[in-house]
Amino acid sequence: MVSIRSRVAGSRALGLAVFSCAATVIASCANRTRHNDSVAANASNNVEASSAIRAGSVAEDAASRAAHEDATATDVDASQTADSGASSLGLRGTGPLNVLYLTIDSLRSDALHPRGALPAAFGEDPARFAPTLAALARRAVVYTRAYALSSYTSMSVGGMYGGRYPGELPRDGYFFGEYRPSALMLAERLSNAGVHTMGAHAHFYFRRGSSGLEQGFARWEIVPGLVRNNTTDVEVTSDRLEALCERLLSEPAVRDRPWFLHAHFMDPHDQYRPHRGSPPPVVARGSRALYLGELWFTDQHLARLLSFVERQPWASRTAIIISADHGEAFGEHGHFRHGFYLWEELVRVPWMFVVPGATPRVIDVARSHIDLAPTILDLLGVPAQRDLPGISLRDELMGAPANPRVVWVDLPQTSDNDRWRARIDGDLSTIARGPNDGTFYVYDLRTDPEQRSPLARTDPRRAAAIEQYRQERGRFRDVPPDQWRPTAAR
Numbered sequence: 001m002v003s004i005r006s007r008v009a010g011s012r013a014l015g016l017a018v019f020s021c022a023a024t025v026i027a028s029c030a031n032r033t034r035h036n037d038s039v040a041a042n043a044s045n046n047v048e049a050s051s052a053i054r055a056g057s058v059a060e061d062a063a064s065r066a067a068h069e070d071a072t073a074t075d076v077d078a079s080q081t082a083d084s085g086a087s088s089l090g091l092r093g094t095g096p097l098n099v100l101y102l103t104i105d106s107l108r109s110d111a112l113h114p115r116g117a118l119p120a121a122f123g124e125d126p127a128r129f130a131p132t133l134a135a136l137a138r139r140a141v142v143y144t145r146a147y148a149l150s151s152y153t154s155m156s157v158g159g160m161y162g163g164r165y166p167g168e169l170p171r172d173g174y175f176f177g178e179y180r181p182s183a184l185m186l187a188e189r190l191s192n193a194g195v196h197t198m199g200a201h202a203h204f205y206f207r208r209g210s211s212g213l214e215q216g217f218a219r220w221e222i223v224p225g226l227v228r229n230n231t232t233d234v235e236v237t238s239d240r241l242e243a244l245c246e247r248l249l250s251e252p253a254v255r256d257r258p259w260f261l262h263a264h265f266m267d268p269h270d271q272y273r274p275h276r277g278s279p280p281p282v283v284a285r286g287s288r289a290l291y292l293g294e295l296w297f298t299d300q301h302l303a304r305l306l307s308f309v310e311r312q313p314w315a316s317r318t319a320i321i322i323s324a325d326h327g328e329a330f331g332e333h334g335h336f337r338h339g340f341y342l343w344e345e346l347v348r349v350p351w352m353f354v355v356p357g358a359t360p361r362v363i364d365v366a367r368s369h370i371d372l373a374p375t376i377l378d379l380l381g382v383p384a385q386r387d388l389p390g391i392s393l394r395d396e397l398m399g400a401p402a403n404p405r406v407v408w409v410d411l412p413q414t415s416d417n418d419r420w421r422a423r424i425d426g427d428l429s430t431i432a433r434g435p436n437d438g439t440f441y442v443y444d445l446r447t448d449p450e451q452r453s454p455l456a457r458t459d460p461r462r463a464a465a466i467e468q469y470r471q472e473r474g475r476f477r478d479v480p481p482d483q484w485r486p487t488a489a490r
């Protein structure tokens with residue numbers, strides 16, 4: 001969520017002016033536009049991530065269901081003799097799994113691990129503020145270069161659910177927009193295949209009839225008692241969301257068939273609240289310290305939820321996925337909070353998978369949430385959906401080589417923000433701004449992980465990167481929003 005929903009007629013002037021309290025733009029990024037470029041060819045294997053469609057895969061639906069039922073019976077018995085839930089989680093399982101997908105709003109990737117040469121968690125020890133996630137990571141396949149699909153909630157979650165770049169989804173075009181029924185969502189694909197689908201949220205935006213994100217969910221619940229506030233997140237909700245998850249996971253349908261639960265924890269979103277018991281940071285101060293405290297508080301409730309999961313008869317055939325919808329800025333590029341741009345601090349997110357039978361490892365090549373929907377479908381035993389642009393990560397989760405691929409990040413123009421799109425190819429990040437990609441910023445992330453200095457215009461790597469971007473952008477099947485129209489689309 002970024003703060004604000006300004007369905008204000010005439011807010012086409014990029015509405016930055018109306019965001020007095022939201023993502024505060026302190027210094028215009030336009031100042032950073034004298035770019036020059038460069039580099040290179042990151043040559044590596046430019047396998048096109050987004051357009052690759054995985055052919056086949058995954059078992060027959062009926063066979064999968066049957067296997068799941070068998071596994072259910074077995075595991076119920078096993079649970080009666082299990083001595084420790086902790087040892088059962090994620091260690092065995094064949095056939096279709098359940099998927100527990102937990103996201104934490106605004107969680108930067110470097111809150112959990114270093115981002116390239118940069119220190120983790122503002123120089124703090126991540127295990128101090130996220131001990132549960134740090135422990136889980138030791139049992140997980142961890143992607144250290146994961147990219148969200150966009151830089152704020154509505155676009156990022158819409159893309160995750162749609163399995164597409166957000167600009168490709170039918171929507172109204174407002175900042176906190178609504179996705180249309182014609183958008184075929186992940187939960188609809190899962191429900192059509194017989195999976196029990198549950199969504200648990202903790203912000204007003206997700207209420208039914210507001211975002212269109214509830215499409216396909218058999219159960220869709222928002223924590224009770226939320227304050228109606230579109231400008232920020234004033235609540236502390238991890239406790240209520242955790243309780244909601246336990247309730248949903250205790251319903252009979254969870255025992256009957258494969259299920260998918262997405263729960264989205266909100267507390268690290270601004271406003272950053274102090275939490276009693278949070279360890280004092282050694283280095284971080286001010287809003288960064290409070291943000292880490294919010295992470296610590298969320299982590300405490302994730303511990304409760306994971307402990308609950310470990311005690312369930314279905315624990316050993318449940319895959320757990322942890323990620324975030326976007327990152328968070330603390331003054332980098334003159335920006336605070338999130339949205340509006342696609343800098344690394346806004347779009348790099350944690351991403352880890354604990355999958356039964358998978359050996360823990362760390363994968364450092366770039367990956368994108370465009371692969372999330374195909375992976376979840378695959379883990380749940382649903383046949384591959386050939387219309388989705390992403391590919392299932394299941395093979396590499398199970399040990400297959402993780403080859404470099406190009407990653408794209410998409411921020412469509414809305415009532416309140418300009419159009420941005422980024423192409424990340426190895427160490428080279430090419431960011432385009434404007435409806436016609438009128439301005440480019442190209443960075444070498446190896447030497448400039450904070451994107452402080454775009455490559456010089458005389459650098460041949462810049463021209464090559466822009467040319468590559470232009471050649472590949474035709475793959476996007478952007479659809480114009482149907483209510484608020486960007487100027488260029490009028």
Ligand SMILES: [Zn+2]
Binds near residue numbers: 001002105152154
């Ligand atoms: Zn968000």
